[in-house]
Amino acid sequence: MNLFRLFGDMSHLASILLLLYKIQTTRSVRGLSFKTQALYVTVFVTRYLDLFYDYVSLYNSVMKTFFITSSCYVLYLMKKKYRPTNDPSIDTFRVEYLLGPCVLLSLIFNYRFTFAEILWSFSIFLESVAILPQLFMLQRTGEAEAITTHYLAALGAYRALYIPNWIYRYWMEDQVDPIAVTAGIVQTALYVDFFYVYFTKVLQGQRFELPA
């Protein structure tokens, strides 16, 4: 565990707390993509199956359990409690275009050709693109509440911080995880546009609005 990773994980934790805070205070899931949230549940469930057969540390188990339960809770809030505030008509990204290639990639690139390892690999590839329905929705509506953009910024920061973590591990621990690194770089790159608007507008006190 190095500081980049610790801060990355804390940023990931913060992003989920921001997401829950946004939903509870505005009593609305407006501006959130159900598809992205459902993809995150898929990511966490397929990746953290190792909770049942591979104990790493208390920290590791607690975080994995938190990510699975909180993401399922968000789905419940979107589909049940605040259902009337969810607008599927603007959440139109075709998820099958993400799932298909991820299945294919995980069958080709994995560390062992076993069910659990293929699922792990699938979850890594899927996580790298899971934010796309959300970013697509943002692009369509052209604006977002500040709190929603803070959520996305924390999520993006988590991914960005994993990159120096891998560099650190490469040099200091002589360890490398090519699948996670490749997917992680792709995932971080997807946030570049968002971060540009976030830094130039939201952090300057302006509304998050995309040019028409």
Add this chain to the structure above:
Amino acid sequence: PLAADHHDEL
């Protein structure tokens, strides 16, 4: 380099 323990990272 060695393969990282990929079940350790979140």
